[in-house]
Amino acid sequence: MSETPTELDVLKTTERWAGEGRKLALATVVETWGSAPRPTGSHLVIDEEGNFEGSVSGGCVEGAVVSEALDVIGAGEPRILEFGVADETAWRVGLSCGGRIRVYVEKVA
């Protein structure tokens, strides 16, 4: 078996991190419109220190998902995030590719 796909397997990483006692949230792309960078079902796992593996976009919105994930780890309730095109008011996080995605973030417990 090749090594790389194993190392990059987010769900295996999630299981391993959980086994190490780390507090985790799992983010999943549940819906996409237009040219979204990652397909539905893609995962990103985040620990309570902000370490993460995987991706829900091409790196465009991961930062925002990580900070939301930290809240989810604290609060325990899942939440749904939505990201669209990065607009002119540059402070908003968005997707430069012009797509739109919905991301479900849940605690791993």
Place this chain on the structure above:
Amino acid sequence: MDRALLSALNEERAARRAAVVVTELASGRQRLVREAEVTSDPLSAEIEKTIRSGKSGIAETPDGEVFLNAHLPPARIVAIGAVHISQALAPMAKIAGFDIEIVDPRTAFASADRFPGVTLHAEWPEDVLKQRPFDAYTAVCVITHDPKIDDFPLISALKTGCFYIGALGSRKTHAKRVERLIAAGIPQSSIDRIEAPIGADIGAANPGEIAVAILASVIEAFRKRKMFADRRGETEAA
């Protein structure tokens, strides 16, 4: 996600069985539906569709939005024949993201020296397949040129509905192969699924180039989603 559910999911994935994680988005309620359990699930029709298409997505139900995440086994390539082409194919397949295994009972060919770091079975395909049967997510490339080695896994691949089946050999060699398969009772419609000569028609002229041609064909079969056997109604009950 519940940790027990996560472990159960990873177990299914490691065993190369399809599974779907069903999440009610409003409540966060979640369940794992294994391939064998689909028919008894209340969302069986939607789940079946998700497995068949390989596309995860949201289903609208009386309980609100439900996300169905399809976890299908990763595609793997099994090459029958530890030949020169396989030596080129193995590293290329890995780079492209496929698991690859090589099967060849001829120990002089199937040696770790010739295939460093590759899963190698120096046994007859008949014996290897008992332990590690093909599935719909397997691409089978028979490339020994020897009917004694090639024919059994070829027939097994056809019966299983592997998403890609290719066989090395000239048109003349293949014509003889077709005669043997017909004699073995394989229907013509199945035989037509064999790509022979193997690989994309790019004029490949040496082992490395043939490996590229084979990999191109496998990727095409995988990405254009010819991989779902039930679409073709060819799957023998496992």
